[in-house]
Amino acid sequence: MFTYLPILALVVLFLAAALKVLNEYERGVIFRLGRVIEAKGPGLIILIPVIDRMVKVSMRVLTLDVPNQDVITKDNVSVSVNAVVYFRVVDPVRSILEVEDYMYATSQLAQTTLRSVCGGVELDELLSHRDKVNDQIQSILDEHTDPWGIKVSTVEVKYIDLPQEMQRAMAKQAEAERERRAKVIGAEGEYQAADRLTEAAKIISAYPQALQLRYLQTMREMSAESAASTIIPIPLDFVTLLQSMSGNTAAGNAITKKDTDNT
Known part of the structure; x- marks a missing residue:
């Protein structure tokens, strides 16, 4: 045994x-x-x-964190950008034969591609069209890693760090834009109010009784308020009547004086 x-x-x-x-x-x-x-x-x-x-x-999806990269954009603004890359091995034989360490190689390629793409666009495009930048980086990475048997599925720019001076300038720009919109909205409101008042004046000119009804309604609203004193507005027709009466009186006095002088 x-x-x-x-x-x-x-x-x-x-x-x-x-x-x-x-x-x-x-x-x-x-x-x-x-x-x-x-x-x-x-x-x-x-x-x-x-x-x-x-x-x-x-063969699982791997996550690669691209560290912060100092980039100068197309409009000469210095920013710090980082990203995350999702990829997987689709051909294990090529991933071993074609590259020594596909993880390290993909990381270095992602860093250089991130700097290159972000340096070729302006800051406004980098901030407002981030999806376009992500697709461009993903396309370049996928093209270069395909001979290694690697498929890059997604690239996402995570954070864009702006200098303090640029942040203050953008805040001032945003504030000025809000003020401009407020002024435009106010002017539009005044224009619409003037348009409505013009239509109301046309209606009142066709029906003078509407002005008297509006005057009585205003008096009612003022009397409903608990105020120590009440101001009663004088109708415009009454003012016009007084002006016409004073004009007629002055003309009559002038005629009488002329007759007296002739006598």
Whole structure:
């Protein structure tokens, strides 16, 4: 019985070295005597000890945080920009053969692409059209990483850090824009009010009794208020009547004086 113990131990060691289990999201690139055979997995993988070597590759979506990059935009504004990149390996063989470390290579490429794209647009476009910038960065990264067997799915610019001077200038610009809109809205309201008053004047000129009714309504509204003193407005017709009467009186006096002088 003790004679079979070494053989049993060798069998156990052989199986431990030959049998590998890969998860559902993993693939194994098999090298046999230094040459790539194929990518295997998931499940149970049988390797030849000493001859075969396996490199595991994760097929899940990977998240790459691009650190802050100092960028000078097209309109010569210095900003600090960072982003996040989502990508996954679609060809495990090429991701091992074509590049030494696809994670590091993608990170460096993302940093240079972020600086290049953000440096080619103006600050207003970078702030207001961020989706366009994201799509442009994603397209460039996907094109350059395709030979590595990597698919870049999404790129998002997370944060844009502006200098304090630029923030104050943008705040002043926004405040001036709000004041301009307020003045335009006020002028539009005055124009509409003048238009309505013109229409009301046309109606009142056609029906003079409407002015008297409006005068009585105004008196009623003023009498309803609890005020110490009440100001009663004089109708414009009454003022016109007084002016006409004073004009007639002055003309009559002038005629009488002229007659007296002639006598």
